[in-house]
Amino acid sequence: MASDVRLCISAVHKGYGRRSVLRGVDLTVSAGVLVGVVGENGSGKSTLLRIAVGQLTPDRGTVRRFSALGYCPQQAVVNDTLTVAQHLRLFQVAYRLPRLDRAWELVELLGFGGERRTRAGELSGGTRQKLNLTLALMHDPPLLVLDEPYQGFDWDTHQRFWQLAGQLRGQGRSVVVVSHLLHDLKYFDTVHHLRDGRLHQEGAPR
Numbered sequence: 768m769a770s771d772v773r774l775c776i777s778a779v780h781k782g783y784g785r786r787s788v789l790r791g792v793d794l795t796v797s798a799g800v801l802v803g804v805v806g807e808n809g810s811g812k813s814t815l816l817r818i819a820v821g822q823l824t825p826d827r828g829t830v831r832r833f834s835a836l837g838y839c840p841q842q843a844v845v846n847d848t849l850t851v852a853q854h855l856r857l858f859q860v861a862y863r864l865p866r867l868d869r870a871w872e873l874v875e876l877l878g879f880g881g882e883r884r885t886r887a888g889e890l891s892g893g894t895r896q897k898l899n900l901t902l903a904l905m906h907d908p909p910l911l912v913l914d915e916p917y918q919g920f921d922w923d924t925h926q927r928f929w930q931l932a933g934q935l936r937g938q939g940r941s942v943v944v945v946s947h948l949l950h951d952l953k954y955f956d957t958v959h960h961l962r963d964g965r966l967h968q969e970g971a972p973r
């Protein structure tokens with residue numbers, strides 16, 4: 768195994784009841800790459816990411832992670848009664864971060880600094896998603912697993928997300944992104960299409 772591998776998924780199978788969703792998925796993610804996972808609705812992308820981060824157990828196969836990770840789930844897991852600032856403080860404790868400078872930098876970059884005192888339950892869908900993404904990135908982990916992280920983002924923020932993803936890659940982070948948008952495929956080093964329960968790499972790596 769090369770020393771710069773951050774995530775290694777091998778021969779993973781997963782079904783729900785009698786429905787088989789993943790049938791032998793392999794994926795290796797190295798340092799400093801931006802990896803796309805695409806596929807039709809219901810093809811199993813979120814299932815694969817949840818297995819990758821350890822939230823779901825595969826029926827068969829292995830998942831090995833070689834670093835800390837940040838996970839942005841498709842549905843924001845936030846507490847509606849807490850404000851944006853309170854979320855950051857809560858996660859500061861969970862991540863054992865001495866400071867919140869990076870978290871506030873992300874809030875400014877994603878353009879929701881004006882909402883710091885707003886409760887999550889009162890945020891717009893797009894802003895809620897910005898908070899979701901900030902919580903996944905604020906501890907600056909080497910491995911990022913992001914499930915459609917820009918849902919509901921306006922165009923400017925969408926562009927800023929990709930700039931940020933490029934910067935993280937440039938700093939040696941590994942970024943795995945589920946995407947639905949053909950327009951975004953150009954940002955990836957490798958694109959993996961989930962089809963019939965397996966991942967097919969499209970095109971040559973950049």
Ligand SMILES: Nc1ncnc2c1ncn2[C@@H]1O[C@H](COP(=O)(O)OP(=O)(O)OP(=O)(O)O)[C@@H](O)[C@H]1O
Pocket residue numbers: 783788806807808809810811812813814815
């Ligand atoms: N907890 C569950 N119980 C039963 N079936 C499930 C469960 N979660 C997902 N499924 C089914 O597994 C299949 C894959 O779902 P998954 O959410 O992984 O797909 P996806 O590719 O992420 O879809 P989308 O593009 O719509 O987000 C779907 O048919 C879905 O209905």
